[in-house]
Amino acid sequence: MTDEREVVFGSTSGGGGAGAASANMADLVNPVAGVFDDVVPEPGSPKPDPILIASNVMKTFGGLTAVDVEHLEIQRGAITALIGPNGAGKTTFFNLLTGFDDMDRGRVTLDGDVITKVPPHRLAKRGMVRTFQLTKALSRMKVIDNMKLGATPQRGESFWVSLVTSLWSGQEAEVEAKADALLDRFNMTHMRDEFAGTMSGGQRKLIEMARALMTDPKLVMLDEPMAGVNPALTQSLLGHVKGLRAEGRTVIFVEHDMDVVRDISDWVVVMAEGQIIAEGTPDHISANTDVIDAYLGKHHDSDLFDDEVVAAVLDDEVTAAALDGDDDAAAAIVRELSEEVRQEEDGP
Amino acid sequence: MDWGFIFERTMSAMIGPEAMVFALAAIGLNVHFGYAGLLNFGQVGFLAAGAYGLGMTVYWLDLNFWLGIPFGILYALVLALILGIPTLRLRADYLAIVTIAASESIRLFVRWRGNSDITGASQGINEFARPFYDLNPFVNGQFYSLGPFKYLGRDVWVLMVGWTIVMLSLLVVWQIMRSPWGRALRAIREDEDAARALGKNAYVYKVQALMIGGVIGALAGMLQVIQKSSVQPDTFNPVITFTIWAILILGGPGRVWSPVVGSMIYWSLIVFIENVLRGLPSGARDTLENTVRLSDINISQLRFMLVGLGLLLLARFRPQGIFGSREEMALDDR
Known part of the structure; x- marks a missing residue:
């Protein structure tokens, strides 16, 4: 399974345009094919090899219950989609899982370790990284600096070490090489020395995903990675998400477009009014009447x-x-x- | 009009004691605002921490002058922690409110009569800097000149030491800002949550930045009181903070050299305008006195007004400052 696959960084380069790259990526085999065959499609169902487990997670804002998730397991190495209507609590749930918001009660484990009260910067070091619904390109920094920032841990990020160049210059060169390889893989090399603020919306989504990969994550959480991206770039982005799975990484993403969800996800989790109302394979979910009610009203x-x-x-x-x-x-x-x-x- | 004299005064002001002290203070503020995006509206509080750390060590603790320097640095570090720990987890505006209040509280505290044994209250602290001038290789009361630059021997000594400290501070700022530490700091300035998601502890970086900029500010405060040989509470008023801001904006925040060049331009402009106004031919002088009531007394106010006008024009036509890039600045709003 996933363990046997060798994770190679930035070794694939798309050659021509974005379309060519995504075609490459789409051809990659699905390492978790068949894993969900025996999983019961119901909320809270156990998975064969969960990487992330959330239990009794509750968050209220005043009188409003934003998130109330009884149990959720995320299968390692798979692409799990989190869908639901606006205001279903998807992003809040994301924020709770990644430490950007404090849960009222509940327990989350990553690879067996409790991460309930762990702040976001520690989670990144444990291999869990997220992107944001509204992209956060660091506008007044060069694209390459955006990328290099993602590498963790860096010795030169300690104040006293930063004073002596020779203590961090070696690692800096490695980080830069890794950043360049990732830029190449995402076909963004031509933007390398531009300010990130000059990029288009779609390029920002790409750079945010590439930058997240600099942390060498085992779990990548993408909050609406396709929002506001034109159809051509969507294909490229989809290819890159599949590429993450092919490398053995686990992906959770929030999405609205059912076509996208059906195309790339192995498993779909549906939220409505803060709760998980359904789980299942994409085919199973698109035939589920509860989901349709919740979604379409x-x-x-x-x-x-x-x-x-x-x-x-x-x-x-x-x-x-x-x-x-x-x-x-x-x-x-x-x-x-x-x-x-x-x-x-x-x-x- | 004696243009030679005006030129001499202007050039001397360009690298004079005020330009040196404010350049250093602005280097500290540049670490805060230019690189970390921290809104510190109380930089004068750090100057006071350094100045009183030095003065009180001699006056109150009765210790050696040189021991006062580490005390001044320590006070600035403590002040940064007191200001930063409660506010830097919150939105940027909280630090702005706390710093402006704290710097004014410090001034009122040190000039309070009940503290006269400790801080000298409104009398301040005098005659504490003798060990510094004992090392002076120049004659304190004698004038020295080199080209248009002309200073008293004591000021030559202060300027030599002061500008050396300025250059060392620039070197440190340049070094840390090009390192991965500086990259993380700039990322936090751009978007704190993005930096946190990528494993950077934004809070710790911001506290560190506040401490570093504060210590540089404290060094500026020490140089100021050494140059005057006197610590006076009312010299640490909020106007100092805003002058430091004006200098930083003039130079362009987030660039290594901008505090120094901003300070040089600011102080040479001030002295140039003043000397031009004072040196006007009597006909022109009388006209101004009869129309806008310009007198010897309000010339020093008028020069600040004119510099203010200049800053307004700068904000309109070159908002990025001298070193900033307009293109880069425009990216900020997207």
Whole structure:
């Protein structure tokens, strides 16, 4: 399994454009294929080899319960997607796991060690790194300095050591070589000496992911890595995420786009109103009516899911309306939905 | 008008005692604001910590002058910890509020009459710097000149020692800021959470930066009172802090040389304007006196106003300062 794969840093270079790189990455085999075959698709289900376990995690803001997760296990080496409607508590849950926010109660373990009260900078040193929903490129620093910052631990980051160049210059050269290799892998070498603030939104997402890899993480947590990225770059980003898995790293990511989730994730966790309401493989989740209710509510959008799902929603809503004794409303829903489905089929 | 005299005075001010003291104080503030992004509005508090650390060691503890220097540094470190520990986990504005209040509290504390045995209260501390001038190879009361530069022997000695300390401080700042430590500090200035996610303990870095800049400020305070041979509480007023800020903004924050060049420009401008106004031909002088009531007394106020106007124009046309890059500054807002 994952242990047998050799993790090679920055040895792959995409050659031509971003598209070529992602094609390379997408061809990589999935080291966790089949791992989830025996996992029960229900909230809190145990995994064969969990890297991260969260139990009874609770966070309230005033009277509002933002996160209330009973049990969650994250499979090592897999790509796990965390989905849910806006305000479901995904980012708050991320913040709790990564130490950016304090939980009211609960217990989180990383590889068996309790990390509940561990501050973020210590977690990074233990191999857990995150990115942010709103990218945090360090604008007034060069791209290469952004990258070099990620390496940890660095001797020259201690004040007294920093005074004597010879104590850190050797390691600095290694860090720079590693940074250059990663820039090459992400096809960002041409931006090397530019200020990070001059990059486009998509490039910032790339650099943030590359910078996170400088910490040599075993667990990478990506908060909406595809948000605001154009379709071409999305493909490249997806390829890089698969590349992380191929290297044996565990990935958890928050995402809204179901196509993306279906494309790359091995396992999907669905949150709504702070709780985990479903878990399962992407195929299983996209047929789950609880999920659809939580996600779509009344303003469903048939683009998100396939026809099967639309049929399921249709059924539920029509039944609900009919139960209310409102036949006109039920009929209206049927008309509206069939219209949408027809347009879908007529389209390209 | 005696342009030769004005030129001489201006050049002497450019590397004079004020320029030297404020350059050093601004180097400390540059560590705070330029590199770490800390809003320290009480740099004068660190100058006072150094000055009183030195003065009180001689006056109150009755110890050797030279022992006063480590005491001054120690006071600055303690002050940085007192200011930093409670506030640096919070948003940047909290440090700004605490520093401005603390620096004013220090001034009121040392000039309080009940403390006259310790700090000399409003009398201050005098005649403590003799051991420093005992080492002076020049004659204290004699004038020395080199080209346009002309100083008393005692000031030549202060300037030699002072500018050496300035250069050593620049060297230290340059070294730490090009190291991985400085990189992490700049990253924290740009985005604290990003740095934390990448394994940097932002809080510790900020406390360290506050201490380093504070110690440099304390050295400036010591040089100031050594040059005057007197510690006076009311010289440590908030105007000093804002002058240091003006100098740093003038030079451009986050660049090694900007505090020094900013201070040189600031003090030569002040002296140049003053001497031009004082040296105006009597016709022009009378006109100004009759129209805007310019007199010998308010010339020194007018020069500050004119420099203020200059700073306003700088903020409008070159907000990045002399050394800053406008392109880089624009990135800040994205």
